[in-house]
Amino acid sequence: MAYRETEKMRMRKAEARQRxxxxxxxxxxxxxxxxxxxxxxxxxxxxxxxxxxxxxxxKEDLFAEIFRLATQREVDKVAEALSTQGDATVRLEAAxxxxxxxxxxxxVMAWSLIAEPVDPKxxxxxxxxxxxxxxxxxxxxxEGIEEGCIPEQDARQSSTCLVGAIAESLVGxxxxxxxxxxxxxxxxxxxxxxxxxxxxxxxxxxxxxx
Amino acid sequence: MAYRETEKMRMRKAEARQRxxxxxxxxxxxxxxxxxxxxxxxxxxxxxxxxxxxxxxxKEDLFAEIFRLATQREVDKVAEALSTQGDATVRLEAAxxxxxxxxxxxxVMAWSLIAEPVDPKxxxxxxxxxxxxxxxxxxxxxEGIEEGCIPEQDARQSSTCLVGAIAESLVGxxxxxxxxxxxxxxxxxxxxxxxxxxxxxxxxxxxxxx
DNA sequence: ACAAGAAATGAATAATGATTCACTGTTTAA
DNA sequence: TTAAACAGTGAATCATTATTCATTTCTTGT
Numbered sequence: 001m002a003y004r005e006t007e008k009m010r011m012r013k014a015e016a017r018q019r020x021x022x023x024x025x026x027x028x029x030x031x032x033x034x035x036x037x038x039x040x041x042x043x044x045x046x047x048x049x050x051x052x053x054x055x056x057x058x059k060e061d062l063f064a065e066i067f068r069l070a071t072q073r074e075v076d077k078v079a080e081a082l083s084t085q086g087d088a089t090v091r092l093e094a095a096x097x098x099x100x101x102x103x104x105x106x107x108v109m110a111w112s113l114i115a116e117p118v119d120p121k122x123x124x125x126x127x128x129x130x131x132x133x134x135x136x137x138x139x140x141x142x143e144g145i146e147e148g149c150i151p152e153q154d155a156r157q158s159s160t161c162l163v164g165a166i167a168e169s170l171v172g173x174x175x176x177x178x179x180x181x182x183x184x185x186x187x188x189x190x191x192x193x194x195x196x197x198x199x200x201x202x203x204x205x206x207x208x209x210x
Numbered sequence: 211m212a213y214r215e216t217e218k219m220r221m222r223k224a225e226a227r228q229r230x231x232x233x234x235x236x237x238x239x240x241x242x243x244x245x246x247x248x249x250x251x252x253x254x255x256x257x258x259x260x261x262x263x264x265x266x267x268x269k270e271d272l273f274a275e276i277f278r279l280a281t282q283r284e285v286d287k288v289a290e291a292l293s294t295q296g297d298a299t300v301r302l303e304a305a306x307x308x309x310x311x312x313x314x315x316x317x318v319m320a321w322s323l324i325a326e327p328v329d330p331k332x333x334x335x336x337x338x339x340x341x342x343x344x345x346x347x348x349x350x351x352x353e354g355i356e357e358g359c360i361p362e363q364d365a366r367q368s369s370t371c372l373v374g375a376i377a378e379s380l381v382g383x384x385x386x387x388x389x390x391x392x393x394x395x396x397x398x399x400x401x402x403x404x405x406x407x408x409x410x411x412x413x414x415x416x417x418x419x420x
Numbered sequence: 421a422c423a424a425g426a427a428a429t430g431a432a433t434a435a436t437g438a439t440t441c442a443c444t445g446t447t448t449a450a
Numbered sequence: 451t452t453a454a455a456c457a458g459t460g461a462a463t464c465a466t467t468a469t470t471c472a473t474t475t476c477t478t479g480t
Binding site: 002003004005006008009037038039049050052053058059 | 467468469470471476477479
């Protein structure tokens with residue numbers, strides 16, 4: 001035997017893989033899973049099309065990894081916001097703000113994660129993603145119920161409403177504007193919009209006027 | 211000239227067109243725009259593939275018409291519910307119930323109308339659809355604000371949250387279950403689910419515990 | 421420098437599905 | 451009954467992309 005995989009090679013391969021992942025991520029963030037082409041990703045990453053298939057079984061597998069990555073970031077941020085000081089309502093508000101602001105800053109990716117139709121393997125990841133959120137919010141809502149700052153309710157169902165209200169608030173604006181406003185970050189000042197959404201969400205949860 | 215379109219022919223053509231529309235509608239209702247095949251629709255309608263193109267410029271045009279049709283039904287129902295007796299909150303609740311129940315009864319079509327990615331011409335119809343809802347709910351919310359039963363707020367934004375909360379509550383359950391629960395009507399008893407969603411929505415609007 | 425093994429390449433292939441169009445069948449008015 | 455005009459047909463075409471694989475290029479240990 002004359003060839004043995006060496007550290008240097010392992011590194012180089014890892015770098016290529018990383019570059020592929022990063023470019024795929026950018027493509028998805030720019031226009032969603034559906035329009036992300038394997039060929040384009042390869043070109044961006046400076047490798048041949050076939051090389052993608054040395055690192056990933058299939059497009060689906062690559063995308064599943066992208067989904068997982070993107071998801072992890074989002075869920076972590078929300079979990080972080082939920083684990084700060086304050087009563088459940090305050091923590092939930094912080095978490096929802098985090099969720100909404102991040103979604104508004106990257107609406108295409110947010111839409112891809114929440115609602116874009118994707119292949120089965122990616123859909124599986126989405127199930128995990130939904131459950132991660134559902135569990136996080138559910139836990140916080142349940143804590144709020146125990147603390148007494150949130151009235152009795154189906155925590156899982158409320159969590160779904162929260163995600164939906166926020167998602168629709170950004171998917172709606174996204175759809176028609178697409179070509180026109182996609183180039184720019186749409187709007188610098190999300191504050192009023194986010195406040196408006198949050199007021200609705202928190203009222204929906206607590207039934208207390210804000 | 212030896213041939214002139216006669217009433218009989220006009221009728222026959224209209225029937226064929228109607229059959230195409232109806233079959234296309236069924237296909238979309240069963241699995242969304244994306245998986246509705248021109249060939250399948252033609253077969254269902256008992257005509258050749260090419261015949262579809264004698265009645266519609268393109269698949270996109272056919273689908274735009276389907277979207278418009280489906281949309282009209284939904285918007286009409288909501289408008290009807292909004293024009294009954296009672297104060298704004300009561301009317302809104304009736305309308306939201308109508309919206310939610312219909313969506314739950316036909317979740318695939320609901321998802322197609324609300325969030326499925328579609329071609330530009332269909333997307334245009336969606337814009338009109340969104341605006342129709344936005345205007346209906348907005349008007350009712352504004353009336354509620356004048357009546358004093360709903361506090362001051364951005365009516366358009368709230369309307370978006372309403373639609374989102376309901377949509378997500380049915381899209382979520384839809385996604386993973388797909389194959390498994392699509393055969394049956396999922397569940398006969400929507401009452402508790404709908405009540406739960408509505409509580410959240412009305413609280414979100416009014417900030418008053420239900 | 422060499423040969424064995426691996427990695428990279430990208431043009432060719434395969435699969436899918438909308439759309440076309442040359443042809444066949446029908447309807448109409450004279 | 452005939453021919454002009456139209457309607458219907460569906461196999462063939464075109465377009466789009468993921469995926470493959472024979473070939474080339476690079477790495478490594480001797």
